[in-house]
Amino acid sequence: MELTKNITLGVYLPGKSFIHNLDPRTKIIAATIIIILLLLSRSYAAFAVSALFIGSLMVLSGIPTGYALRGLKPMLPVLVIMWIFQLFLFKEPGATIYFHWWIFEATEAGLHMGNLIILRVLFLFTVTTFLTLTTSVVSLTDGLESLLKPLRMIGLPSQELVMTLVIALRFVLILAEELEKIIKAQMARGVAFDRGNFIQKTRKIFPVFLPLFIGAFKRAEELIVAMDARSYTGGRGRTKMKTLHMGRVDLTAAAGMTAYSGLLIYIIIFTKPMI
């Protein structure tokens, strides 16, 4: 019984690769560009190019691909359900009908729509996971803060926002650990979480949520006390122990990103979309 094994979002895997050594700002900007391009992509060719690009980044980072994709495993049932919904419910006049039963129709348009949505979710998840796998929480915070600093001028509390985001990211793992403990406690008194089919397993999950939420609130309260005890007062007047520096590696990364973005924009404009 180990739940945390399948959680990769928010986990940092230390390393010394080219990707690990990049300035966090470079990585955050690059990830944002990739995500925007992915949201604009509507053709299989565009996704193929992105897959190739992200794949080679992963090889470069030395992170085992199997581990990076492991976090997708618990999401699979949801993805399959989403795909089925799109297949049967997305309709377009004049589209080829593959299959017809009662009010349900599986059309070619639905198939492509389903594929498109699944591809997007997969890619978005992989890109964000990849970012946190190669960037420690501290540098992620520093990078985001530095990037959002200009927004302070229009009154956006950037440091506080980043702090919230980082805490949320940390809580993914903490909550998973908590969940594991509660499930174990219930298993020890006879709930068979590890037996039964998908629906039976899902139903057993509900009584777990109440203690999980109570636990989460307790944790949050403890965190507040801990932050207060160390005189946390928000971003104003806070100084940094480490300052960020862009270097030659970041220039190389920028060149790589430009080539990828150019190619992808070309594909997005000139190839026929799947839907």
Next chain:
Amino acid sequence: MSIEVINLSHSYKAGTPFEKQVLFDINLSIGEGEFVGIIGPTMSGKTTLAQHFNALYIPRRGKVLIDGLDTRDKQADLVTIRHRVGYVFQNPDYQLFAPTVGEDIAFGPLNQKLSRQEAERRVHEAMAQVGLDYKTLYNRDIFALSGGQKRRAAIAGVLTCRPKVLVLDDITAGLDPRGREEILAVIRDLHHHQNITTIFISNSMDEIATMADRIIVMDRGRIIMDGLTRQVFARFKELQAIGLELPEVTVLVNKLRSAGFNLPAEVLDVREALSLITAALKEMEANR
């Protein structure tokens, strides 16, 4: 009920870059009615090993037999195994999840599909066994309990499943001396009167010395000693080497020994120490 562990190894996060082996080739067998203490420094694998006893962990390498039943067997009735081998967790906050005391203690039997009436009967009995007042505490909010009461409620919740084996994972941590004594008395009582096989995990040598008949010492995922309590404590140098502290009374007696008193090495009980020291003093007086 007997527990047999054969060539068991276990790794956390197996198959990920964070993989860490925490149990190395464990072999042991615990017979019916025994009172076994498991002791070792933190991170020595005590809890991981113990959670194999009630099939919370299913072995990947090696096997665990509960009354001859292999927990890896796909047909094995794990729910029954978990009812037979009751597990009291290290931290009662992880174990108590229902809103009120009564509901939490009744969780096991109701899950066993027993009638409401039978469940209530068992709750009543279990609360009496651990010394919780049924009338005042039954409807009490779990979070309004004191540390000691939470431990008792956690034990009661396991007792309602009528276990044959009781695994107690460091259940006195964070309790004051009186609360500790009271909980330990409950455990002794259960063992003596109901012949429940008891596996008592602890960091405290003081506690284990007075409770267990047999002690298993773990260090970094391996069993390094397994024997009768006195035999294990006689090897106190090795115990101290892995960072375990001897019971205070044993330390005192050892100091007196090196100062020339005629005392045995492995004294574990305060009363025993008292009579031995008085005897030694009288002897010295007579010799003078």
